[in-house]
Amino acid sequence: MSKEFRELLRKVGSGPHTSKNLTREESAQAMKLMLTQEATPAQIGAFLIAHRIKRPTGTELAGMLDAFEQWGPKIPALSSGQTVIVLSQPYDGRDRTCPVGPLTALVLATAGCPVIQHGGDRMPTKEGIPLVELWEGLGVNWRSPSLLATQDILEKTNVGFVYLPKYFPEAQKLVIYREEIGKRPPLATLELIWVPYAGKHHVVAGFVHPPTENMIAEALSLRGVSTFTTVKGLEGSCDLPQERTAIIGLYDLTKAENALTRLRLHAADFGLGGKNPVWTNLVDYLELAQATLNGEQTPLRSALIWNSAFYLWQHTDAPNLETAIAKAEKLIDDGLVKQQWHRLQLYAK
Template identity: 55%
Template structure:
């Protein structure tokens, strides 16, 4: 048992009248002890539940991110120094609506905007389809790559993914606790605020509940993350909805904007497409990349156009939508997928040869 951790646990778990928020340094220390499992399983589970009930503060979130920065992976900057977008989506994936995040990433990369993603396998309690499986369905197996190889892939294709089991096993080691406690701990919020990328970038995070966005603003300010975008997205993801107004926060040094984007103003209104059969999702995404029209293709266009605008490829949302349409219709996004597949396979093959 860790007596140091027990003291921190007593602070957050003493009840509504006597509990006390941790300082940033204390939160960092508590997170380190959980990641390294210096704390016992009973202590870790108790802390997760107590912290969820108490609700984390921005200082505590910043401290947890400090520990992630100290113990977790950092993908080096892309060699040519281009400004990237880091897409931070909930690790527990999607279970109700069809995701278009891979299409967004491919369109951005085809336009010259690097994209960094991060996540793990199926994650309790939602167990929705995660990014690693979405890419796998599209023929890109990112699981075997080391962090160096993920960086090589980023340099070659403009696309990179930090995969928790391979690149951050300490954090992956806490996943069973989520299943056992049956609730999302504050780590689920931290994952949205975390950027495992060293180069210049804008962090994009999805959220569901307005308090999460407020926590993000305060935490980013404490940690000096000046470039960020918040998206009230589908199931808390970075995917903009078409069935309602998109609520977006955009922050760059010296400027903060609140955007309310109405899909109907661009002829893209409609119901958000249900996930349906996961086994057919890859066919539906490939159909979009082939330039065919569908309701899901409209969702992909809405998102790709928005991110081309925010990524600096277009000067306005209408220009972004037009550019996204061109990249999809001309097959450039599909060509980027084929390049991503081939480069990923080449890197995996090199890994196999090095171990033989």
């Protein structure tokens, strides 16, 4: 038993009237003691559920990120020094709507924007489809390459992925607690803003509830991250919805005033509205994805163009969303995204 961890547990787990928030340093130490398994299983489980009930603060998330920074892996920086876009998705996956994140990454990569994603296998509590299985179905293997090999793939294809069980086994050992406590722990929010990359980057973090967005903004601000994006996306991902308003936060903390630009975008205003494509199973999804990359008119096409266009608008020289939509359509219809996909298959196999 860790006596040090017990004191931190007492602080967050004393109930609604006497519990206290951890300092950033205390939160980092708590995360370290969990990653190194110096805290016992009983202590870890108690801490995670107590912290969920209390609700984490931005300061506590910043401390947890400090620990991940120390213990977690990092893909070495691109030789070009180019900014990498980090597209997040909850680690416990998706089970209601079709994820477009991997396909969006391919479009961005084709346009010269490097993208990194990260995650593990099927994970409690949702047990939804994880990114690594989607990529695997597309013929891209992210389970095997080393970090240096991943950097090489990123250099050559503008796409990279950090697979949690291989690269960060200390964090992977905490996955079992999700099933045992039956609830998403604060780690689920942490994973949306963790960046396993050593170079310049731009985080895009999905969220569901407004308090989570505030927490994310506070944590990243404390960590010295000046620009980042938040998206009230599908199932907590950064996939923009089509059938409702896309609520987006563009943060630039270098500005003394108006550090947050709030966007409310409607896909229907750009001819891309409609129902969000429904998730059924991996076989159906892969059939849709491949047809979409072939330039066919599929139920997934408008979702991919809508998402790709937004990120192209934000991260390329596209002056407006209309121009970015036309650019996304052309990249797909000219077969360039398909070529990029096959190039990635060649290097990540």
